[in-house]
Amino acid sequence: MANFFKRKMNWINTRMGFFLLTIVLFWVKTYIAYQTEFTLGAKGSVQQFLLFINPVPAALLIFGIALYFRGRLAYWLMMIINVLESTWIFANVLYYREFSDFLSFGIMKGSSDVGNNLGKSMAQITHLYDFFVYIDIIVLIVLLVTHVIRIDPRPFKRRYALSITVLSFGLMFAEFGMANADRSGLLTRTFDNNYIVKYLGLNEYAAFNGYQTQKESATRASANASDMKSVLKYLKQNRVSPNVSYYGKEKGKNVFVIHLESFQQFLLDYKVDGKEVTPTLNKFYHNQNTLSFDNFYNQVAQGKTSDAEMMLENSLFGLPQGSAMTTYGTQNTFQAAPAILSQEAGYSTAAFHGDVPSFWNRDNTYKSWGYQYFFSSSYYTEKPGYSVGYGLKDKIFFEQSAKYIEQLPQPFYAKLITLTNHYPYELDKKNTDFPATKTGDKTVDPYVQTAHYLDQSFAEFLTYLKKVGLYKNSVIVTYGDHYGISNNHRPAIAQLLGKSKVTNFDLAQFQKVPFMIHVTGLKGGINHTYGGEIDVLPTLLDLLGVKNTDTIQFGQDLLAKNRNQTVAFRNGNFISPKYAKIGGTVYDTKTGKVLTLTAAQKKVVDQMQNHVTTELSLSDRVIYGDLLRFYTPKNFTKVNKTDFTYKYKPAMAKLAEAEKQEKTSALAKNKGKTTTYKTDAPELK
Numbered sequence: 001m002a003n004f005f006k007r008k009m010n011w012i013n014t015r016m017g018f019f020l021l022t023i024v025l026f027w028v029k030t031y032i033a034y035q036t037e038f039t040l041g042a043k044g045s046v047q048q049f050l051l052f053i054n055p056v057p058a059a060l061l062i063f064g065i066a067l068y069f070r071g072r073l074a075y076w077l078m079m080i081i082n083v084l085e086s087t088w089i090f091a092n093v094l095y096y097r098e099f100s101d102f103l104s105f106g107i108m109k110g111s112s113d114v115g116n117n118l119g120k121s122m123a124q125i126t127h128l129y130d131f132f133v134y135i136d137i138i139v140l141i142v143l144l145v146t147h148v149i150r151i152d153p154r155p156f157k158r159r160y161a162l163s164i165t166v167l168s169f170g171l172m173f174a175e176f177g178m179a180n181a182d183r184s185g186l187l188t189r190t191f192d193n194n195y196i197v198k199y200l201g202l203n204e205y206a207a208f209n210g211y212q213t214q215k216e217s218a219t220r221a222s223a224n225a226s227d228m229k230s231v232l233k234y235l236k237q238n239r240v241s242p243n244v245s246y247y248g249k250e251k252g253k254n255v256f257v258i259h260l261e262s263f264q265q266f267l268l269d270y271k272v273d274g275k276e277v278t279p280t281l282n283k284f285y286h287n288q289n290t291l292s293f294d295n296f297y298n299q300v301a302q303g304k305t306s307d308a309e310m311m312l313e314n315s316l317f318g319l320p321q322g323s324a325m326t327t328y329g330t331q332n333t334f335q336a337a338p339a340i341l342s343q344e345a346g347y348s349t350a351a352f353h354g355d356v357p358s359f360w361n362r363d364n365t366y367k368s369w370g371y372q373y374f375f376s377s378s379y380y381t382e383k384p385g386y387s388v389g390y391g392l393k394d395k396i397f398f399e400q401s402a403k404y405i406e407q408l409p410q411p412f413y414a415k416l417i418t419l420t421n422h423y424p425y426e427l428d429k430k431n432t433d434f435p436a437t438k439t440g441d442k443t444v445d446p447y448v449q450t451a452h453y454l455d456q457s458f459a460e461f462l463t464y465l466k467k468v469g470l471y472k473n474s475v476i477v478t479y480g481d482h483y484g485i486s487n488n489h490r491p492a493i494a495q496l497l498g499k500s501k502v503t504n505f506d507l508a509q510f511q512k513v514p515f516m517i518h519v520t521g522l523k524g525g526i527n528h529t530y531g532g533e534i535d536v537l538p539t540l541l542d543l544l545g546v547k548n549t550d551t552i553q554f555g556q557d558l559l560a561k562n563r564n565q566t567v568a569f570r571n572g573n574f575i576s577p578k579y580a581k582i583g584g585t586v587y588d589t590k591t592g593k594v595l596t597l598t599a600a601q602k603k604v605v606d607q608m609q610n611h612v613t614t615e616l617s618l619s620d621r622v623i624y625g626d627l628l629r630f631y632t633p634k635n636f637t638k639v640n641k642t643d644f645t646y647k648y649k650p651a652m653a654k655l656a657e658a659e660k661q662e663k664t665s666a667l668a669k670n671k672g673k674t675t676t677y678k679t680d681a682p683e684l685k
């Protein structure tokens with residue numbers, strides 16, 4: 001019997017046997033770490049499968065290096081590789097515990113503040129069981145030393161080693177193919193590090209991050225202070241003076257930025273079966289105290305929401321590829337709205353979002369932007385049915401945000417990012433009380449239903465603001481971040497717009513999103529100026545009377561006279577009151593007809609194109625080269641990211657302390673009495 005067992009176990013005494021055993025043990029422990037230490041959010045069988053399988057291909061490749069070496073050395077190399085690989089898991093477990101994100105090379109280079117901060121708290125957050133990641137190595141060493149497993153001295157054929165390497169690449173390729181089919185643009189659009197680990201694994205994440213960091217630091221290193229010169233020159237030529245009848249009119253007021261997810265301008269006043277899709281937003285749009293813009297365009301590219309956020313709060317364009325927040329948000333220097341308002345006007349600053357904080361790298365980027373608070377998923381109670389798609393349903397999100405809003409010292413700048421009106425526009429029956437459109441396109445038709453839900457959520461939020469006493473002393477900015485219906489749905493879009501077919505010009509017009517500023521007493525009306533997301537920050541700062549004559553912002557105040565009304569799209573197309581240039585064709589903006597240009601017209605259009613290309617490339621240069629590190633506006637202090645923590649306990653303690661000191665929160669004004677939030681959300685009944 002013993003002999004039989006011995007014979008059966010003989011494979012383990014071969015080089016290949018030991019190699020496979022090492023891989024399997026490593027696979028098991030990685031998977032355990034995935035399941036117990038990280039929240040990767042694998043949903044559905046494809047994602048579950050990839051999560052399960054993804055440690056294997058990279059392990060075959062890396063551990064397989066040892067197979068190219070002889071005798072004992074091969075065994076020791078496997079051990080050394082295992083120690084390194086396990087330390088990578090170990091370090092990520094600790095880092096994740098503190099930051100809900102994976103380590104990046106930028107952070108590890110040690111230049112970063114976050115790295116220093118981590119060192120301090122390392123001891124506190126390490127648990128004894130974390131060392132479990134080394135257990136297989138110890139077991140393997142013991143088995144080798146006690147000769148339970150014997151080292152195989154025979155030379156290992158190169159051919160076999162090479163086959164393993166080739167196999168590992170093949171598997172990695174297959175894995176990437178499957179991942180990309182499930183989540184297209186996984187690496188090009190760079191959503192979230194959690195996604196890369198979930199789909200591809202910790203090693204692939206390391207490789208990708210290393211590549212990105214390398215690319216990033218190369219451009220950063222080659223940039224220098226003199227690169228700012230052309231930026232400053234351009235901005236000097238393009239600065240416009242603010243409109244005196246609006247400048248500083250809303251000084252000291254709170255600011256709410258309500259991010260209406262995927263909300264397009266065409267939805268305003270739109271009716272289905274005779275019913276308004278968004279009655280509350282329509283009223284808000286036409287209100288005499290609302291400044292509404294009906295030629296306001298989204299200017300996002302692949303970074304979608306994150307591009308919108310970048311423009312809105314920095315007046316810098318998103319990048320031609322990927323998301324600037326993900327790639328540059330952690331390391332770059334920014335002079336963003338939250339930092340400006342807190343430094344120059346004593347604002348408290350907070351962002352609210354019912355998704356995980358790592359999406360679009362918000363958890364890091366918001367610190368670089370100077371956000372004091374970031375209320376994300378861990379601050380919200382989650383129960384079955386509360387979430388759909390990326391996160392909390394809007395009604396529940398607003399309802400649960402109220403308790404934090406009322407604690408914010410005033411004046412505050414608060415950005416609330418909604419989520420339910422997001423592709424694929426799913427919503428349960430209980431929340432759907434609006435007819436879908438009937439274009440027959442399944443992705444398009446429920447869009448109005450989630451938009452209607454968003455409108456109801458917004459209505460409840462406005463009611464709350466009035467009740468809690470924040471309505472009258474707040475500037476309420478609402479905007480749509482980007483299209484909800486992509487250009488791939490031409491026939492459906494034509495039906496929605498009541499046209500027989502849509503041209504490229506129509507599709508460009510379809511990129512309009514709402515932008516509204518409402519303040520009690522503000523001189524409102526519908527403004528027809530052409531502008532876009534890049535223009536929001538200068539508009540807002542002028543309205544609040546915060547000086548911004550030396551800031552690096554590419555937009556222009558939408559209320560300024562003589563502003564340049566050429567709106568750049570991220571791909572270099574543009575639209576202006578007279579001409580629109582879409583994919584090389586010039587249209588008459590008034591009629592939508594294709595134009596054959598006279599020489600004089602061509603000169604004008606070329607100038608516009610030149611302007612657009614210049615502003616986009618200069619903005620890119622600022623981000624790629626991290627140029628703001630070389631330039632600080634007067635009275636502005638560089639943001640120190642270590643000033644902020646978004647972990648629940650310390651952040652709440654800080655908020656309580658601020659509230660006690662300043663006594664200016666809505667809660668304090670209401671003598672400590674909480675204002676109840678009224679919602680008809682069926683989940684909360």
Ligand code: GP9
Pocket residue numbers: 303304305306355359390417419422
């Ligand atoms: C996720 C949300 C969606 O947190 O902001 O981003 P999007 O897909 O619209 O860019």
Ligand code: MN
Pocket residue numbers: 261262304305481482
């Ligand atoms: Mn979005």
